[in-house]
Amino acid sequence: MKKLLCGAALSALLAGSNAELAVAQTPKNTPRTSIALKHGAHDLGKRTDPMMERWRNYGLGQFLHWGVYAIAGGHWEGKYYGGAAEWIRSWREMPKDAYDNLYKQFDPKDFDAKAWAKQAKDMGAKYMIITTKHHDGFCLWPSEFTDYDVSNSPYKKDIIGPLVEAYDAEGIDVYLYFSVIDWNHPGYRSVLKTEEDREEYEEFKEFTKNQLVELLERYPSTKGLWFDGTWDAAWKEQAAFADELEAELREMVPGLIIGSRFRPDDYGNRHFDSNGDLMGDYEQGWERKLPKTIEDVKGNDWDCVMTVPENQWGYHSDWRGHVKTSFELIEMLVRSVALNGNFVLNFGPNGEGGIRKEETQLAAEIGDWMDVNHEAIYDCGYLDWEKQDWGYYTQDRKTGKIYMVVFNMPLNGALRVKTPDKVKLDKVYSLQDGKKFTPEEIHKNEYFIHYNSEEKIKSPMVIVIESTSGEEGSDQVYQKAKT
Ligand code: H79
DSSP, rough: OOOHHHHHHHHHHEEEOOOOGOOOOTTTTTOOTTSSSSSSSSSSSOOOSHHHHHHHHHEEEEEOOSSSSHHHHEEEEEEOOOOGGGGGGGGEEEEEEHHGGGGGGOOOOOOOHHHHHHHHHHTSSEEEEEEEEETTBBBSSSSSSSBBBGGTTTTOSSSSHHHHHHHTTTOEEEEEEEEEEEETTTTSSOOOOHHHHHHOOOHHHHHHHHHHHHHHHHOOTOEOOOOOOOOHHHHHOOOHHHHHHHHHHHSSSSOOOEEESSOOOOOSSSBTTTSSSSSSEEEEEEEEOOOGGGGGGGTTOEEEEEOOOOOOSSOOSSSSSOBHHHHHHHHHHHHHHHHTTTEEEEOOTTTSSSSOOHHHHHHHHHHHHHHHHHGTTTTEEOOOOOOOOEEEEEEETOOOOOOESSSOHHHHOHHHHHHTTTEEEEEEETTTOBOOOOEEEEEEEEEEEEOOOSSSOOOOOEEEEEEEEEEOOOSSOOOOOOO
């Protein structure tokens, strides 16, 4: 430890007087409490205030990636770009200058904030995250601090305001996505190599702060900020700045929710500080991937953000490769909830502001399932019963009701349930039609719930268990074999 601190002090000396320049290398996941940090995690454990409780119980969210990249739609001069559509500016074949002039065509005739909000509501989303500014720097709100915004496009009008209003009206909480990477700002750097870089980056930091304050002032009903593009070496040096800025933003909106993807710690570690503690209100590292077990989430809140194709966030007119089905997405949603997380599904509207038919179809299918089964999602989380191959358990945090969400029905219709000691299954019934099941006790703490219907199951089915923790049953029937 002494060595590391000396290293930090030394690099501070070498880099100049500013302590925040001192990004020493520490191994990831250093055992906790070994390192004194000024800018590590400030509060350990989960937040329990009403705003965070609300966040925790959302279950399903919607992500919206929209910007001038939607105009290109993954193509430039007839050539297909296979990368993520919102990254097309970084493609060798597309001149930066051509990209930076796309905003002159931004005039989305089909944009209808209310229609988007209605669709999200019908899908069952409880919150929405909108890209106010992606890495390209184009702002979907009229910003006082740059000309590269929607007010200078032919559309002229604010996009964020109407979205906030429309989603608020549907009772869907709005979160603002903000990319710290900004390819348009002259002071932005991914690495700080020279003194001049550092000077210019100071202006960029001021600009970043101004824009964030501006967003919260303009849209005070914002529930949280979803940061992105914070992995650069330059940003990893900004522990003190980011820490102070985060505190200021939290001060502006009481209860504001910020995940682990914003600030680095004193040593440039991200998400988890040098002592292994989560920085921010929830873990924000589950992008296009999901945890497998409850151990993977380390007792933290978390969200998973997911694309419909493999890796397209912004609109790409030509999706290639596997496109996820509603069955797969519902499984991801249920797995997220079963492991105490939220699942956020991405939509990439096109350059005219229309939502493509594949996404509309998926939203409708998920919505149909949620109409019947939302009880197994909202307010639900992890249940400490042994996982079975048929699917996932979730449990309502308030009522204690247990939900079996069945994705793989056994050929014989016998769904195995293993309970902890002393648990009694009082009532077992189908969520869809209330039809009762009589569990067959096959061993101590082990049952079959027999699904015998001839009807073909078309979508994941939910069985509700109401249980009590009662007396231990007699052991006489279940004698262990001597072997
Ligand atoms: O906004 C979405 C993405 O654009 C952004 N975060 C989500 C929410 C993001 N995902 N990954 N990255 C940014 C890191 C960039 C990875 C890259 Fe690449 C690999 C950039 C260049 C190579 C992916 C593949 C993008 C272009 C090609």
